[in-house]
């Protein structure tokens with residue numbers, strides 16, 4: 001639980017189509033069910049067309065839907081360079097859960113830009129003082145379910161490396177409330193696999 | 199989530215999107231007729247109402263329609279209101295410009311059944327061609343403006359807006375901003391009223407409803423009197439409140455800015471008086487004067503224009519801090535740190551963090567991330583259309599005016615085949631003007647929804663004035679950009695109602711265009727031939743480039759179990775790079791030093807195989823390759839698909 005005046009700011013980043021809104025909905029639903037105040041800010045419209053996406057989820061004593069710059073307690077990045085793109089939200093106090101599976105943008109494919117190595121990305125984020133937990137979440141998703149379940153694997157991992165204000169059961173329940181029934185089994189597996197990754 | 203929007207559980211707390219909360223508010227208010235033209239950030243309000251309306255049949259019945267444009271949507275809601283029903287028009291900020299002719303006059307007529315105009319502003323231009331502060335429409339039209347400060351208020355204040363509208367007989371402007379529409383928050387559900395939709399008898403009221411000058415002169419003063427009463431009402435309304443604090447500097451916060459103010463004050467450990475204002479027009483002067491009593495300075499925190507600030511300067515001579523003296527920015531959206539820094543400067547305390555340093559560091563790191571702008575989807579028919587346009591257009595000679603929609607993304611590299619985007623429908627009007635002014639060829643492009651919205655009058659103009667250009671109507675049978683809403687060309691209507699599809703080619707022919715051809719853009723060769731023929735034609739030539747949005751096409755085939763072929767790059771590829779540097783499909787990428795196709799993204803349009811000079815892109819023939827999801831790369835006999 002969060003006590004009075006406490007908050008937990010989670011920034012989810014990645015690429016349009018990775019299911020980040022679903023991840024946010026699962027976290028939000030779990031919080032509401034645990035009777036915790038929660039707010040979020042989403043990216044819709046233009047930015048969703050394969051572009052980079054940021055979703056803010058704020059729990060506890062908060063008023064505005066946006067996490068202030070330097071204010072993220074946790075950053076969950078479904079794609080490695082997206083963690084760099086939104087690094088203005090992190091500080092030396094931020095824990096980062098990083099999926100190491102790259103989605104290479106066209107600018108890199110046609111040689112107009114460079115994609116930094118995972119080692120370099122981690123080094124930069126650690127340079128700020130962030131605690132970085134990186135793993136190939138997509139590989140885990142492929143193993144236990146489908147690559148599309150990467151978003152849920154990430155939430156599972158998040159619940160292991162950070163103390164969320166509710167138990168794992170709340171997350172499991174939220175997965176079932178948010179996703180259609182035929183996807184329950186696969187995604188609960190993904191959630192658990194994510195939890196066990198660390 | 200949508201199922202929470204119709205949950206009949208008074209008092210239960212749910213986690214809703216701002217737009218879902220607004221839709222729920224409309225349902226709790228017992229709306230009768232809602233009309234919209236989609237536009238980010240407003241779209242999910244009407245989409246939600248459209249999705250849940252069948253489930254609410256026999257319980258809380260209403261009509262929801264996707265109108266041809268915002269002016270029509272507004273007028274549809276007027277019709278409902280004049281009949282005594284509750285009408286709601288939903289649109290994005292620029293949509294109100296389109297509806298403004300109706301808005302300014304309807305203000306004088308006044309509402310009979312409750313009338314609420316939802317105007318979703320987009321500070322920061324997340325998905326818009328401009329930034330404008332629609333609170334001015336309140337002042338301009340002399341109508342009340344209500345602004346919620348959080349998601350729960352989004353639901354509650356819609357109900358209040360209908361009540362105010364009925365109590366005072368005026369349409370109410372409900373102004374939201376992107377960060378409210380697209381934020382999520384905890385909402386406490388209210389009661390869903392029981393209502394069967396019943397038609398009523400029409401009662402005419404010619405003196406108020408027919409704005410002949412003789413009536414309009416009277417109605418204008420009627421409007422002014424109503425507004426004065428509302429001003430009194432807002433001074434006492436509980437959507438505005440004063441929070442006491444210490445010191446002689448106060449803060450007035452409007453709408454969502456209140457949330458940033460609360461957070462900033464907490465960060466700064468400041469306990470100063472705050473006036474939370476959710477009625478921003480007419481300004482509740484009495485309440486403001488009460489708040490200012492004993493204060494020496496006041497800070498105004500509001501997004502976009504110095505709207506309250508200007509009013510305040512006319513109302514009082516105490517020192518005002520805001521945008522006009524540089525304490526807050528006039529552009530883009532606010533955030534907690536912007537508000538915190540402004541208040542810190544005014545009150546002389548230090549900000550809780552060194553924000554500029556954090557932002558600078560963050561921006562430096564962000565530069566290491568390769569750009570990932572929004573792109574057209576794999577298989578998008580627009581890619582094929584623009585590939586051909588680019589091929590046919592003479593370099594630096596052909597003018598390519600265009601319009602607003604997904605296809606506007608073709609302005610970016612490598613296509614760069616969209617050269618103007620101003621407002622809905624402008625492509626055709628601009629082409630008319632260019633047709634007078636430039637000596638080269640003109641190929642204009644417009645989406646199907648956009649054509650029906652505002653392209654038709656300009657095409658009539660083109661025929662009438664003997665203009666000379668080719669218009670390509672990119673008919674993907676949906677309003678793609680805003681989330682696949684239906685439009686008249688689709689014939690689809692929400693709530694299980696039957697519609698009739700309006701034929702775009704019949705419209706074009708009916709206007710008098712003589713060159714009209716329908717082509718599937720996936721047939722690159724035919725598309726090119728047709729375009730060349732159209733350019734030779736001289737006069738107004740229209741090509742309807744018709745292929746459903748690829749996202750819908752994939753979904754349909756999945757539903758019916760039709761196979762989706764996966765294309766693969768064979769060893770015949772000589773790395774000419776045509777498919778990546780001229781064509782631009784996000785499914786095609788470089789895997790080490792080879793061109794490859796991501797089989798999870800490929801939708802099987804096959805256009806890349808047609809434009810490949812080496813004919814090196816083929817359907818992977820192995821039966822199992824038709825299965826999507828990573829199996830084929832392991833078993834493909836060509837060993838042509840190699841990922842991961």
Ligand SMILES: Cc1ncc(C[n+]2csc(CCOP(=O)(O)OP(=O)(O)O)c2C)c(N)n1
Nearest residue numbers: 237293602603604645646647648677678679
């Ligand atoms: C006056 C106005 N209303 C609404 C919008 C929002 N909007 C942007 S593009 C678009 C429609 C695009 O549909 P279409 O023309 O069919 O092109 P597509 O996106 O499907 O390619 C809409 C509704 C706007 N920009 N301006």
